[in-house]
Amino acid sequence: IEKVATTGYGYGNKGDYKSLNLSAENGKYYLTDLTHTGDIETYDAKNTETNFTIMSDYDKAFTSTSQRAGVDAHYYADQVYDYYKNTHNRDSYDGKGAPLYSVVHFGSNYNNAFWNGEAMFYGDGDGRTFSPLSGANDVIAHELTHAVTEHTAGLVYENQPGALNESFSDVFGYFVDPDFLMGEDVYTPGVSGDALRSMSNPEQYNQPAHMNQYRSLPNTNDGDHGGVHINSGIPNKAFYNTVTVMGKQKAEKIYYRALSYYLTPNASFSDARAALIQSAQDLYGSTDANTIANAWSKVGVY
Ligand SMILES: CC(C)[C@H](Cc1cn(Cc2ccc(C(=O)O)cc2)nn1)C(=O)N[C@@H](CCCCN)C(=O)O
Ligand SMILES: [Ca+2]
Numbered sequence: 001i002e003k004v005a006t007t008g009y010g011y012g013n014k015g016d017y018k019s020l021n022l023s024a025e026n027g028k029y030y031l032t033d034l035t036h037t038g039d040i041e042t043y044d045a046k047n048t049e050t051n052f053t054i055m056s057d058y059d060k061a062f063t064s065t066s067q068r069a070g071v072d073a074h075y076y077a078d079q080v081y082d083y084y085k086n087t088h089n090r091d092s093y094d095g096k097g098a099p100l101y102s103v104v105h106f107g108s109n110y111n112n113a114f115w116n117g118e119a120m121f122y123g124d125g126d127g128r129t130f131s132p133l134s135g136a137n138d139v140i141a142h143e144l145t146h147a148v149t150e151h152t153a154g155l156v157y158e159n160q161p162g163a164l165n166e167s168f169s170d171v172f173g174y175f176v177d178p179d180f181l182m183g184e185d186v187y188t189p190g191v192s193g194d195a196l197r198s199m200s201n202p203e204q205y206n207q208p209a210h211m212n213q214y215r216s217l218p219n220t221n222d223g224d225h226g227g228v229h230i231n232s233g234i235p236n237k238a239f240y241n242t243v244t245v246m247g248k249q250k251a252e253k254i255y256y257r258a259l260s261y262y263l264t265p266n267a268s269f270s271d272a273r274a275a276l277i278q279s280a281q282d283l284y285g286s287t288d289a290n291t292i293a294n295a296w297s298k299v300g301v302y
C-alpha cells in the first residue's frame with residue numbers, strides 16, 4: 001500500500017483556516033504534499049533537536065493547537081515551491097525537484113529558524129521575542145532561498161558574500177511577502193508594527209544602510225561571520241532603492257538572473273552591483289540597468 005494524494009485543512013499559528021495537500025495511507029493522514037515533483041514533508045520535533053516524526057492525524061483536519069506550526073510550515077513551503085516554479089521556472093531549490101523537508105517545534109522556546117543544508121527548522125519562539133517562526137511566509141521564503149543560493153551562486157556565508165547571501169534571502173522574502181519588513185508576523189507578538197529587519201529603513205533595527213557604516217566584525221560565530229545579518233542592510237537598502245523605481249515584476253527577474261547566472265561564491269557588494277546591472281541590461285536594457293547602478297551608488301557601492 002502506498003501513500004495517495006488527498007486534500008484536507010488545518011488551522012495555522014494565528015488560528016486561521018488553511019487548505020492543505022495531504023497524503024493518506026492505512027486510514028491515517030500525513031503532512032506529505034505529493035502535488036510537486038519533489039514531495040513536501042513536514043515533521044514534528046516535539047521540542048527535541050534530534051527526533052522528527054512526520055506530522056499525521058486520523059482525519060484530514062489538522063486543527064489541534066500543537067499542529068498549528070506544522071500547518072503553516074507545510075502551507076508556506078507549498079507557496080514558496082510554487083513561487084519559484086511559476087515565476088522563475090525553477091523546480092525546487094536545486095532546480096531538479098528536490099523534496100522539501102520542514103521540521104517544527106524544534107528545540108525548547110527556540111527563538112530562531114534556519115536551513116541546515118537539508119531541511120528548514122522552526123523554533124516555537126519564547127512567546128515574547130518570537131511566536132512560532134513558521135507563522136510568516138517571508139521566513140519560509142528566507143530559509144528556502146538559502147537553499148537556492150547554495151545551489152546557484154554559492155555565496156560564502158561570511159563577510160560581504162555572506163551579507164549578500166542574507167540579503168538575497170530577505171529580497172526573495174519580499175517577493176513572496178511584498179512588504180519591506182522581515183519576520184513582522186512572528187516577531188514580538190506583544191508589539192505590533194515592529195519586525196526583525198527593515199529593508200526600507202535598515203537603521204531602524206541597527207543595520208547599516210550605507211557603505212560608510214559597514215561593520216567590520218570578526219569572522220566568528222559571535223561576530224555573525226563578519227556581520228552577515230547586520231551588513232545585509234546595505235544591499236537590502238539598494239534593493240529598496242531598486243524595486244521602488246522599477247517594480248516587483250522586473251526586479252524579481254533581474255535578481256533571480258544575477259543569483260542563478262552571474263554571481264560567484266566570493267562576490268563582493270561591488271560584484272553584486274555589476275551582476276545586477278548586467279542582468280538588467282540583458283533582460284530590459286539600459287534604463288533599468290541605470291536604475292540598478294543608481295540604487296547601489298546611493299548606498300556607497302560602485
Ligand atoms: C529568518 C529570520 C526570521 C531568522 C530570525 C532570527 C532569529 N535570530 C536570533 C534572535 C534571537 C533573539 C533576538 C532578540 O531580539 O531578542 C533577535 C534574534 N536571528 N535571526 C533568521 O534570520 N535566522 C537566521 C539563522 C541563521 C543560523 C546560522 N546559519 C537565518 O536564517 O539567516
Ligand atoms: Ca514581511
Ligand SMILES: [Zn+2]
Nearest residue numbers: 142146166169
Ligand atoms: Zn538567513
